[in-house]
Amino acid sequence: MAAGLAAGATIPQFGALSAARWSALLHGRAELTPAFALETISNEAAFLLGPSLAVLTATQVHPAAGTVLAGALVVGAGLAFAALRRTAPAPAPADRTVARGPGPLLTRNFATLLAVNLALGVFFGSMQVSVSAFADVHHAAAAAGLLYGLMSAASLLAGLAYGRHRRHTPPAAQLPLILTFLTCASLLPLLANSPWQLGLALLLPGAGVAPCIIVSSTLIESVMDRSVLTQAFTWTNSASVAGIAVSAAAVGRLVDGPGGPQAGFIVPFLALTATAALTWSSRQALTTGNTASGQTPSTGSGRPRG
Template identity: 45%
Template sequence: MSSATYRTLLRTPGAAAFFLTATTGRLGIAMTGLGIIWLVHDRTGSYAAAGLVTGGFAVAEALAGPQLARLIDRFGQTRVLPPVLLAHATAVVTLLTLVENGSPRGLLTAAGVLVGATIPQLGALSAARWSALLRGERAASLPTAFALESLGNGLCYLAGPALVTAVGAGSDPAYGMALATALVIGGGLALAAQRGTAPPMSGAAERKGAGRSLRRPGFAVQVGVNLCLGLYFGAMQVSVAAFAVERGAADAPLYMVSNCAGLLAGWLYGLRRWRVAPQLQLAMLSAGLAVSCLPLLVVGSLPEAGLALAFTGMAIPPILVLSSVLTAAAVERAALTQAFTWLNSASAAGSAGAAAMSGRAVDAYGAHGGFAIAAAAAVAMAVPAAVRAHTLRARRIGSGLPPRPPTR
């Protein structure tokens, strides 16, 4: 294993440029939701109003994202991104103006919806560029590229909330929103300017068949996996915070342990070429996540919880990488941006639903009740992954082909 694998990928002409610019924009995206919370609460003094506006932002982002991706698949990143980014900047300015003028909550929520509906999923656009760049003989490098994407995404969502909180606490929350928007606009425009690595536009005949590929069973399983992952994330956010509060401690160290373990696992996973079929890897990792959740049902101290969260955190990045790999294999190129965006939307929907369910479970049974919701989500993810892997293995053997060789 050698980090030269990542260096080799980034030396591919144009790869480092689009990866770094997309990651810059993703840092802004990671800051936006929390930035809205700090901004609205600072101006209104109400967490209820802040939650309402942020909820509208999150729902609109999940619903509108695939529709924007559909336009991008049809007309290309370089043509669609600039007007979308202009609309996003206008929506943020509108929200800032309404907040400063003390507008009613309904108007603030509508502005939050506009902000969410116009924010581009730059991670999906970067993944689509990797898929277009690593085709044919270079397709074996795609898991490593998606592992690199997972690392970039993890770092953004680790640093973004901390950065927007620091800017808001040190000055004015409006500056945090302005910084987040500047990163999104700057990263997005820089990505749009890189025409050489943009996926080529598809013809009418190719687009017609590509839409049907989004209904294939292989892609449906990946949507289900990401929905369950969202349920897991939403339940863990509430449960970890409740566990720390019950013991009079801060929850940040627990999140840090889980995130750092995940970043390490994702980095190591991308360094190796795995000979096990991706479907079987996904089934094994999903089952491992479900098993590693069981200690959380009985942990009683912060060190015990930290150790358990480290093991659960290590399973997440490889699962995300495999989901992207299997999606790229299941969906036609002309619908690939839509497919990656649907995965994000499924995860967001699951997270929103789990936050409400786990909140009730925590109120009734304490933090362990919320951990039970997370464990159930992990089990729900493992079942279809295992069924899909078994089906493909049986089909391969039935056709007279040998099963995949074991890993090294």
């Protein structure tokens, strides 16, 4: 546990730093949303391949090899990323009108987007534990990774589809719709009675994850003041991680109770229901905030540039 805390405390916020660079390179351009889609797809691919690669090296090479490989990838890729000075965004001066207010991070828009990422973290953490518990109860513990992988694969494909097609609906209007879809889809695992049924039930929730993350990133980029944009991405990433940690611990205790795995599946549904309601009530503020900042929402078209 001490080693895990040390590792978590020292991993740089690559996601926030990368999103800030995409924003600096493509701000106001239609390619920005496909760029965020590329980020999300890369994460999904890592979640799909990373555990398998770690297990393979740990079992075939040495028990510590998986951890060493993960650390080497973080350090090596991190140094390579830091060396890319040409694409590093220049510090943005604070907007004086924003500075006179309560603070660019103390706004309803940012609180809404923070809540969205917190709910997504609760979804991830709850699903991981609940799927594992479900597989164990049905004497198919070895299938837990495959079941969760199906959801990640559905998310990856949805991210590809979302990034390729042009949309005319503003992101502020898309977000509550996507969250409503994800909320309704998260009810399906409650109906599953066997591992193969659960695998099918996880496809639709998975399909809603990547679009939700992409739209959230697009809105953060468009409504937040440029002087705190990297901070905003960092806070939302941290909210997601906090949701994973807290929900995984809480749901772990919950599924050990009389409700079993089904009780665990209720947690992401409740979190998403509350967040969907919040985004429906805040969609006008998100749209107004975007217009007031003088920025045009990105509605990605075509393929993301490498």
